[in-house]
Amino acid sequence: MGTTKVHRVDGSACYDMNLGREAARSCGNQQTLNLLVEQKSALRLDFLEPSGGSKLSWVDGAKLVRSRMPKIPSHFYDDKFIYGIRTDEPTFPKPSATFERCEAMIREMHALTDGAPQLVHLWGWQFRGKDTGYPAVNVVDERIGGYDGMMRLMEEAKQYNTTVSLSDNYDDAYRSSPAWNEAMIARKPDGTLWKSRNWTGEESYIQGLAKYMEGQGTERVRYTCERYKLPGTIHVDVLSYFAIRNDWDSRHPASGIRNLHQGRYKILDEFKKHGVDVTSEGLRYPYVGKISMCWYAGGPSPCPFGGKPVPMLALIYRKSTTWGRAGNRGDLPLALMMFNGESQHSIFGGTTPIEQRLDSFYLVMVPWFRLHGLNIEGFERNGDKTVSTLEGQGNRVEIDWSRSAYSVSFDGAEVAGDSATFCPLGKDRIAMYAIKDAPLTATIPAGWEPAGIAARSLFVDRREPVKFDLEGRKVTVQMQARRPVMIYRDSSMIADAI
Numbered sequence: 001m002g003t004t005k006v007h008r009v010d011g012s013a014c015y016d017m018n019l020g021r022e023a024a025r026s027c028g029n030q031q032t033l034n035l036l037v038e039q040k041s042a043l044r045l046d047f048l049e050p051s052g053g054s055k056l057s058w059v060d061g062a063k064l065v066r067s068r069m070p071k072i073p074s075h076f077y078d079d080k081f082i083y084g085i086r087t088d089e090p091t092f093p094k095p096s097a098t099f100e101r102c103e104a105m106i107r108e109m110h111a112l113t114d115g116a117p118q119l120v121h122l123w124g125w126q127f128r129g130k131d132t133g134y135p136a137v138n139v140v141d142e143r144i145g146g147y148d149g150m151m152r153l154m155e156e157a158k159q160y161n162t163t164v165s166l167s168d169n170y171d172d173a174y175r176s177s178p179a180w181n182e183a184m185i186a187r188k189p190d191g192t193l194w195k196s197r198n199w200t201g202e203e204s205y206i207q208g209l210a211k212y213m214e215g216q217g218t219e220r221v222r223y224t225c226e227r228y229k230l231p232g233t234i235h236v237d238v239l240s241y242f243a244i245r246n247d248w249d250s251r252h253p254a255s256g257i258r259n260l261h262q263g264r265y266k267i268l269d270e271f272k273k274h275g276v277d278v279t280s281e282g283l284r285y286p287y288v289g290k291i292s293m294c295w296y297a298g299g300p301s302p303c304p305f306g307g308k309p310v311p312m313l314a315l316i317y318r319k320s321t322t323w324g325r326a327g328n329r330g331d332l333p334l335a336l337m338m339f340n341g342e343s344q345h346s347i348f349g350g351t352t353p354i355e356q357r358l359d360s361f362y363l364v365m366v367p368w369f370r371l372h373g374l375n376i377e378g379f380e381r382n383g384d385k386t387v388s389t390l391e392g393q394g395n396r397v398e399i400d401w402s403r404s405a406y407s408v409s410f411d412g413a414e415v416a417g418d419s420a421t422f423c424p425l426g427k428d429r430i431a432m433y434a435i436k437d438a439p440l441t442a443t444i445p446a447g448w449e450p451a452g453i454a455a456r457s458l459f460v461d462r463r464e465p466v467k468f469d470l471e472g473r474k475v476t477v478q479m480q481a482r483r484p485v486m487i488y489r490d491s492s493m494i495a496d497a498i
Contacts, residue, residue: 003043009035009246009255017188017206018242020197028189028248035246035255059379062315066375069320070289074277076233077293077322079369080119081109081361084167084235084347087122087144088129090201095129097350099145099153102164108354110160111460113361114429114486118162121235123347125150125166131199134172135207135216136179137224154231163231168224170217170267171238171245172196172204184212186247194247208247209263210254217263218270225274233277239264240280240287240294260286283323295345297323308381311388314341315376322372334363334419335406338397339386343368355482362433362484366423367408367416371395413443420479430487434479441476442487450475454491458484463494 011032014025046064050056085102088095097105106120127133129141140147157164173185186194186208194206209217224230243264244256254262268290271278280287283297297313313323324345325337332344344364348357371390378389384402389395394412399405407417415423420434422442430442432455444450450470455477456463466485469476477485488494 005041007037007041009037011035011189011248013189015189015246017194018196026188026190029191031191032189032248033250033253035248035253037255037257039255039257058310058312059315059376062312066316066319069316072292072320072322073290074292076277077119077279078373080117080163081113081365082119082121082293082324082343082345083357083360084121084123084345086124086130086347086349088124088141090128090132092129095141095144095350096124097144099149101350103153103156105348105350105357106157106160106162106164108460109357109361110162112354112358112458112484114425114431114458114484115161116361116425118157118160119233120157120162120164121167122150122164123167129200131169131172131204132174132202133177134169134174134179134204135181135184135212135220136177137168137220138178138227151229154229163233165231165233165235166224166228167235167237169237170209170212170220171206171242172199173207174202174204176202179216181216183251184208184216186245187249189248191248191250206245208249208252208254208259209245209267210247210259211249211252211263213263213266213270217267221267221270222274225271225276230274230276232275233279234271235279235295236267237281239267239278240284240291241282243284243286265290283317283321288317288320292321294321294323296326297340297342309339310379311339311341311376314339314388315379318372318375332359332363333404335399335401335404337364338367338406338408338416339388339399341368341372343372358433358482358484359435362421362431363416363419363435366421366425366431366433367410369425370410370415370423371397371408411445415442425486428489428493430475432477432479432485432487433482435481436479437481438479439476440479441474444473444475448489452490454488454494456486456488456494458486 011028011034014027017026048056048060085097087097124130125141126137127139140150154164184207185205188194196204196206243260245259246256247254268278279293280291281295283294318341324343326345344360346360374390374395376388377391380387386399388397394409396409398407405418408415420440422432422440424445425431432440434440455466455468457466466477
């Protein structure tokens with residue numbers, strides 16, 4: 001039993017620099033120095049002893065690891081429908097969504113979700129659209145409405161229970177930027193500038209964040225927070241995706257660990273000084289306990305040792321961070337998402353059908369709101385079926401993998417399954433949604449008086465009364481495909497619902 005510790009990054013080796021799947025690795029030469037890792041090595045071994053004749057499983061080990069995980073830094077994202085709007089890119093003949101169109105999309109979702117909280121990130125708001133101008137952030141794209149239009153949108157969205165913020169990027173830089181500074185660009189092992197990929201029309205370069213955050217980066221954070229009056233949150237893309245990025249700059253050498261602590265973590269700290277919380281891209285272990293929401297987490301890959309997937313991610317990290325699934329084509333692998341505890345984080349275009357946006361909210365987010373804060377306490381597999389038991393009474397996720405079918409239960413009552421949701425939304429409403437015309441039955445929560453309930457079908461410009469059948473504590477509605485229905489605890493709550 002042993003371990004290998006790395007104290008130096010080998011300058012003579014070859015490395016994947018994320019230049020594309022077909023790109024050759026970048027190698028050092030005779031002049032390339034090793035980089036000091038600058039991290040204290042540690043190894044921990046845990047030994048679990050069975051008690052009472054019980055047999056230990058992977059669940060017991062995962063619970064032990066979970067007990068040492070930090071608490072989530074912020075609960076701001078717990079109840080938000082989070083999505084991005086791709087406004088513009090240099091390759092677009094016209095913008096995908098102006099700020100006026102963004103407001104219309106937000107208003108539509110506000111009406112069709114009965115006023116549910118939203119968090120909307122603007123993608124492509126700067127210069128000529130997405131992935132242009134960095135590291136400068138002083139120009140708002142005039143094609144979509146300019147600075148005044150963006151600030152008006154951020155203010156107007158408040159009436160729709162919506163927070164509008166920005167998507168930024170501190171990793172990529174462009175020669176055309178007014179803030180271009182070659183000294184801030186990271187170096188590859190051979191000493192050349194780290195040229196990356198062409199994302200939307202111009203080749204990008206990777207910044208060395210340790211040296212960048214010694215001065216220019218800190219000022220950029222302050223400017224962004226004050227200039228755009230950030231509403232307590234911002235999305236910084238890529239920041240968490242590459243937790244470790246080395247910089248072979250001979251004048252400012254930095255291992256991935258140095259760049260992590262002096263660069264990436266410092267970005268989080270600087271925004272925090274201004275009261276702004278940062279979300280980012282992929283979920284990575286160094287950000288657990290530091291970032292409360294990551295855009296997505298990778299699904300389980302085939303294990304080289306065989307076996308079948310288990311909900312390890314959800315079991316260990318559910319109360320330490322949140323993650324989603326990035327899907328922009330309307331593909332919702334619902335059974336897999338329920339299994340992994342994933343929310344849905346899409347980047348919609350201005351022409352994305354409202355049905356696709358509603359599917360994301362009702363089929364994924366509404367059950368997620370109820371269950372994502374509950375620890376997994378048990379897991380069973382019986383052939384093609386799995387059951388994840390969550391803390392509390394009657395909370396579980398059942399998957400039939402042979403049919404990609406799922407069933408979610410909360411407080412002992414089924415609340416979602418087979419592309420339909422009939423789930424409590426808060427304490428006083430039940431959200432009803434289905435992708436096909438069919439009757440849908442929900443269980444009235446304890447404490448509700450069946451005689452007082454009311455139902456409304458939601459439209460962009462109105463609500464309409466809906467007939468329903470009551471049998472004991474079961475309420476059944478004849479659903480129309482993708483037409484949301486809200487069941488209210490009491491009819492007096494309808495007027496103030498939005």
